[in-house]
Amino acid sequence: EQRKSPEKQWSLKDFEIGKPLGKGKFGRVYVARELQSKYIVALKLIFKEQIEKYKIHHQLRREMEIQTSLRHPNILRLYGWFHDDERIFLILEYAHRGELYRLLRKNGHLSEKQAATYIASLTNALAYCHEKHVIHRDIKPENLLLDHEGRLKIADFGWSVQSRSKRHTMCGTLDYLAPEMVENKAHDYAVDNWTLGILCYEFLYGAPPFEAETQSDTFKRIMRVDLSFPSTPTVSEDAKNLILRVTSGPGLHTKALASEDFGASLDNQECRSCWYMRYIAFLSF
Numbered sequence: 001e002q003r004k005s006p007e008k009q010w011s012l013k014d015f016e017i018g019k020p021l022g023k024g025k026f027g028r029v030y031v032a033r034e035l036q037s038k039y040i041v042a043l044k045l046i047f048k049e050q051i052e053k054y055k056i057h058h059q060l061r062r063e064m065e066i067q068t069s070l071r072h073p074n075i076l077r078l079y080g081w082f083h084d085d086e087r088i089f090l091i092l093e094y095a096h097r098g099e100l101y102r103l104l105r106k107n108g109h110l111s112e113k114q115a116a117t118y119i120a121s122l123t124n125a126l127a128y129c130h131e132k133h134v135i136h137r138d139i140k141p142e143n144l145l146l147d148h149e150g151r152l153k154i155a156d157f158g159w160s161v162q163s164r165s166k167r168h169t170m171c172g173t174l175d176y177l178a179p180e181m182v183e184n185k186a187h188d189y190a191v192d193n194w195t196l197g198i199l200c201y202e203f204l205y206g207a208p209p210f211e212a213e214t215q216s217d218t219f220k221r222i223m224r225v226d227l228s229f230p231s232t233p234t235v236s237e238d239a240k241n242l243i244l245r246v247t248s249g250p251g252l253h254t255k256a257l258a259s260e261d262f263g264a265s266l267d268n269q270e271c272r273s274c275w276y277m278r279y280i281a282f283l284s285f
């Protein structure tokens with residue numbers, strides 16, 4: 001019978017390390033070339049002592065299992081991993097044009113067409129994740145990358161969870177968190193939908209809608225959904241309606257969550273959430 005080839009055991013000697021691509025909370029990312037195939041990848045190095053110190057074994061293992069299982073054009077591939085005495089190495093798809101964040105900061109804000117393209121890619125990637133019961137929970141511009149064709153890739157599923165029930169873990173930077181997250185309440189797929197609205201606002205205006213001097217002020221603004229549209233740059237009514245509709249989104253889902261048969265409703269919740277996401281994708285063209 002066809003024998004499955006044993007998983008190749010990679011090691012550092014299989015790669016030639018290139019320039020650093022950036023430094024994250026738990027590790028650095030480098031461009032690298034696999035010597036045999038000459039294939040260009042990104043290598044993320046995470047020091048084991050950091051994993052011990054921040055006790056992120058489970059989170060990292062869950063993230064690696066999730067990202068390895070996901071296959072979508074807008075989700076950065078995790079091809080495999082290996083480790084030596086002090087480091088873990090993630091072998092990742094390389095995004096040649098780097099972080100969307102830099103493009104946003106360089107241009108100040110994006111055109112509606114560009115914003116709509118990225119939001120549609122994000123929506124499709126998140127709808128795919130939700131169909132596989134994965135909630136990302138930490139979508140922010142730093143984790144959005146662009147490949148050599150300018151196609152959006154979501155990286156860093158550090159806070160993602162395989163979810164069949166309510167989640168209670170507090171995570172993510174405050175700016176992008178939905179009300180039920182900042183209230184540390186049970187949350188579900190809708191939190192990623194909410195973040196789409198926040199990102200859409202940031203793509204079009206150059207800053208997230210609830211930015212404030214202090215975290216507690218941002219917290220209050222999120223809870224009040226205290227969102228307003230500056231007079232410049234000029235943004236179409238359709239785009240504003242999309243943002244308003246999605247940031248009122250948690251209300252829709254929260255009603256379903258509040259119902260005592262939450263578990264049962266989860267299935268329609270999922271299909272509602274996926275329907276909702278596809279609807280957003282349709283709207284954002």
Ligand SMILES: COCCOc1ccc2cc1OCC(=O)N(C)CCCNCc1c[nH]c3ncnc(c13)N2
Nearest residue numbers: 021022023024029042093094095098099142155156
């Ligand atoms: C536990 O970790 C899970 C995987 O997390 C990541 C995978 C790939 C990443 C970044 C990831 O996490 C975020 C992070 O480390 N930074 C914000 C610093 C580096 C920014 N990368 C910039 C970059 C430029 N071209 C790239 N092509 C592929 N991957 C890249 C980059 N970065």
